[in-house]
Amino acid sequence: MNAKPRKQVHLAAHFPGVNNTTVWADPASKSQVDFASFEHLARTAERGLFDFFFLAEGLRLREHRGRIHDLDVVGRPDTLTVLNAVAAVTDRLGLAGTINSTYNEPFELAKQFASLDHLSGGRAAWNVVTSSDAFTGENFRRGGYLDHSDRYRRAAEVVEATKTLWDSWPADALVIDRERGVFAHEVPTTAVRSSQFDIEAPFVLPPSPQGHPVLLQAGDSDEGREFGAKAADAIFTVHGTLEAGQAFYADIKGRLAKYGRSHDELLVFPAATFVLGDTEAEAHERARHIRYQQVSPQTAIAFLEQVWGRDLSGYDPDGPLPDIEPDTTTEITRGRVRHAKDPLAVAKAWRAQAEAANLSIRELIIEVTTRQQFIGTPVQVAEQIDHYVQSDAADGFILVPHLTPAGLDEFVDRVVPELQERGSFRTAYTGTTLRDHLGLRHPHHPTVAEGARAS
């Protein structure tokens, strides 16, 4: 066992999102749109030597019972604009954002991500998502044109097209020979023809520092995993337990060989929340308090309504579950992923769980919506994270703080030193680009830079 070298933990910081994981009803909760908040979290992540900072995206405000959902944090600025601004206040931190491939075209995506990569000195990453819902499409000129079954075809073709554009200028494209008067080599016209695209134009930027910005992916379906194994540099997951994480890890890494890729060319990043305390008991008490902040009485009812498909505002959140059955004919929440596949079965299971443990509506919702969490003292949390990584359940974690913008401070101050003490986390950045941090090779260079692998 000792022959196996110690794996290095990778860490990413998720800016708190527009869902009920983010606690807003706390005096320490600050703006989710002011630049100062992005700057604070990014600087904290860089102080903690994190691999990258991550911004999610949603292009239509969520609705519940036909109205804009008003119980969670709502509103965020444009992802790419924020990442470019964050590049100005950080030096090494990777800058990752979700950008939808359905409502953007390859040429503008290639230009935008190459611009971010140039302007950040090689720190750009793109989480490729594809949406096919007409609900989001109502904000865009092409509407909900994409069939659900074509999502991964679209995503794959967008990625192929952007890579073709990124690669289109010749190597060492910029000449800048003042004597001979040659600024750059001739730029060829790039043609991309596929089921989704018909592009024929010269690209507008020389190759960026990373060649290709790092590609992230988050789909968990078989198709999503296959796309990740083929095209992504890192994949986000939600598999919470050690065993489920190991199964996912083995599955996704096992798919790499058929695309001619090695085990190290795709990193696995489960999302995780964390709660720290001076003692284990204190950490659990804090976690309990946070769960009650995350699931307000009104939020508990709204969650229940998602399953029941009907107005339950008359029910007492501190009382028992409704004895009426769900209305299976309606979908009352739009613009979010979560929805019960079989409301009658879910309702039955929840009733059984509530009755067995004597849980109120709010207590039950807290129980059933709790996700992956690291709870404990800084030493315990460092041990847990390291254990997941050394046991091949993950290569690292994307941490989701519950508070904007200071939710990561304590982790960086207290857990990072413990991980470093264990020899599992870098004590300095050894490279300059995000590819360096992740140990990924440049797409046009055969090997990883010396030292980058060790980071």
Add this chain to the structure above:
Amino acid sequence: MSEGTLFLGIETAGTGTHPASWRRADSRAEDLFTAGYWTEVVARAEQLGADAIFLPDAFGLQDGGTAVTRGRLDAVAIAARVAPLTRRIGLIPQAPLTHTEPFHVSKAIAALDFASLGRAGWEVGVSATAQEAKAFGRKAVQDRTDLWHEADEAIEVVTRLWDSWEDGAEIRDVPTGRFIDRDRLHYIDFAGDHFSVKGPSITPRSPQGQPIVTVRADDAVAVDVAVRRADLVRISAPDLATAAAHRVSLRAALAAAGRDPDTVRVLLDLTVHLADSAERARAEVRELDQWLGQPIDDPGLTQVGTAGELDDLLDEIGGSAVADGVVLRPLALPATLAALTSRPERATGTLREQLGLPRPASRYAAATTQGAAL
């Protein structure tokens, strides 16, 4: 903008608007695609007391083969990259919307407004070339009328989205569990000839409420859009008399459209090259043209000479009714930035404040109030 002060913008186009400007020893062409170049250019412009930088953009590659500057970074990205490092200067990137979604443009400029604490503007761009159309492959080349009709609709969408969250919509009301007052968020329900957009924006109302909209009044169709939509109108003219006449007709058109002409600033393009002596400046421009193999085709007002001569010209424009400001277009950007005379540093504050324009209430807030009064 204080009374009698000429608004001074600087167009920061690569190494300069002259396609051969990269060949100058001081061009910093090697750094053109790095943050270092852009942060230093904009910091210098701010230090000089300029009111705003204008960042041109397009999806087309520059014509001219291997001898000219080629390639362009995304203008909104550059503006965002410099925003946290500057405190006073307005940031006005061009964002084309012939092939882009107005929903994205709206939140990008709003985000720039947040990151710059209220210094964002947007220069409306259209993509007229076949090369740009084929870069997207979604539609054929459009004529000017159609391009600007589409732009007109897009500006309506963008500005409605900027208003779609009223100020103060975020309430964080713990007793009721509500983060926002959703009665203060509005569907924009735009349906036009080129697109329909539901709304609301995903981004709350930005510091300026409405970032500054800039339109180039290059021909009749663009003038029509500028008159109805723009806060800043950019014009080009071969001489001061023609510029003055252009401004008079724009102000008449603004009044005819029901807008107060004093709420719109007319900015005159001024191509410049500066050196220690007028003779040297002219020789340097000849050298640029020789490198290109031909003189550049610039029908607009051009000033080649010393910084002092430029100051005299700016005083003349400022003391007359020729324009409310100028946009300097340096043929060679670092050279002109090094030579320009500093002005008193402008005050901190929003671009809108600098222009003396009030921060408008959301159009939907007004509708709500009227509705309540009825």
